Amino acid sequence: MQSRLLKQLDAAIDSAGSPVKADCLRAERACLMARHGHFDDARKTLTGLQQQYARQPNMVLSAWISLAEGLIAHYGKLGSAEAIDKIHRAYAMSGAAREPALHALCCAWLAHLDYVKHDFVSMARRVAETLKLADAKHHAAHSRISLVIAQTYHFAGRYELAQPWYALTRQHGTAEGDEATLAALLANMAWLNTSQARQNVLSGPGEAQATRQALLGAESSQNFDALVGTAALEALAPVLRAQLLSLQGRHADALPLYEQHLDHALTQGAAHMANWLRADLAWCRVQLKQLDQAREDAQAAEAANRSDCDLDDRAATHSRLAQVYAAMGQQDAAKKHSQQAEAAWRAFADEQAEVLRLLDAALK
Known part of the structure; x- marks a missing residue:
């Protein structure tokens, strides 16, 4: 290491x-x-x-x-x-x-956990508190809270606002020699870029360039982890790559990654997006004519697509299931999921606007 x-x-x-x-x-x-x-x-x-x-x-x-x-x-x-x-x-x-330095660091980590839970009200409070508590040279607290702010703006669809905070994360992480934070920066950016590429492909005309860039980012993150000896959450990277390959239409390349790593990834924290991952796996199987298994995965995706899942994952799941059922000739099911997808994407846009409002208020 x-x-x-x-x-x-x-x-x-x-x-x-x-x-x-x-x-x-x-x-x-x-x-x-x-x-x-x-x-x-x-x-x-x-x-x-x-x-x-x-x-x-x-x-x-x-x-x-x-x-x-x-x-x-x-x-x-x-x-x-x-x-x-x-x-x-x-x-x-x-x-x-x-112990103000440790208190600020713990507060920054609580903000990070709030982000993971999508508890943006609590996260915004923690952001404001951490910035108040942390000394200017407290690189650990500032790198963590800057990453939280950056990825929240990125999540809200405002990458131009995220960029300076990503830069601050890199600045503080580099000043402390904290390769783990730099690895987290690359990984979190890769996941958020993938989510945006997914939305572009599923709810719009699709952007091949954005998907290629997201794949390059995912590969850079995995390479950096190997360089600095990061072993945490190792099953998530190949599942991230599988999603991007699927979005590019490379289903024969995506399927083995899902088959080898999906179950492990679900135990490492990806269970909250099992709905989307199962739906995308079903889509890969449909494209490769594995229809019986595709039907099973689609049913599993529907069962996992609960109201407590993240809105963007729910929207993406409905979009993908609409494609799966259309390809299998089940037009009624396809129409139902297409309508649900449209509603879920609208709700996600509303959530992004509210997240942006909360974070802007916390930073005033």
């Missing part, structure tokens, strides 16, 4: 002025290992610290440990309830201990 931040933390541990300070840095190091997906290393460190301080807990160290545990949970499965609970505890303890 190549990480300038890791080397800096190791040096700081060796030169720490007190045992407690060194142990807080060890817990911070465990946070970094978790973000790179090296969970066994992180857990080993945390277990040792918990045993060492079992009789005489230290609140600041406990907050760092709770943050690290939350990051292990998050990078093991996106959006897990355990991650939210652990990081919220770290936020509360760091506030009680009057």
Whole structure:
């Protein structure tokens, strides 16, 4: 694993002025290992610290440990309830201990988790709070909250507003030598570019150039992960690639990726978009004349397309299922899903406008 931040933390541990300070840095190091997906290393460190301080807990160290545990949970499965609970505890303890730097970092991570849940009201509050709490040179908090802001603007369809915040994310991440944040920037941009390419293809004339650019971004993200040794959420990248190949009409290339990686990706946090992924898998099978399996996948997609799914995934699912059923000669089902898709895309546009309003207000 190549990480300038890791080397800096190791040096700081060796030169720490007190045992407690060194142990807080060890817990911070465990946070970094978790973000790179090296969970066994992180857990080993945390277990040792918990045993060492079992009789005489230290609140600041406990907050760092709770943050690290939350990051292990998050990078093991996106959006897990355990991650939210652990990081919220770290936020509360760091506030009680009057540790403003750690408090700001925890607040930034809570904003990130709010984004993952699409709780944009809470996220906007956390954005404003983090920017108020974080010192100008607090690169970790600023890189994380800048990424949250950037991807939220990107999600809202305003990439021109996202760009300067992506640049700030890169600036702060580079200043700290934090390759994990730079990897997250590339990955999150790739997913959002894919979502926009998907909408262009499914609800409009389609933009081949945008899809090609999204595929290049996905490949760059995967290559950077390999370069810096990031192992977290490794099943998501091939599923991202499968979607883009499918959008390009390369169904024979997309299908093996879905077959090999989809089930694992669903356990790593992609379950919230199982509706869309199953529908797209069905479309690939239709194109390759695997009609019985396509019908099963389409039915699974319908069952997963619940009202609590993200609006853009619901819209994309209906759009894709309309195509699947039309190709299989089921015109009534195709018409129903086409109408539902139109309504869902309109609702998504309304959601984007509301998200934009909330974020703009938080940044005033």
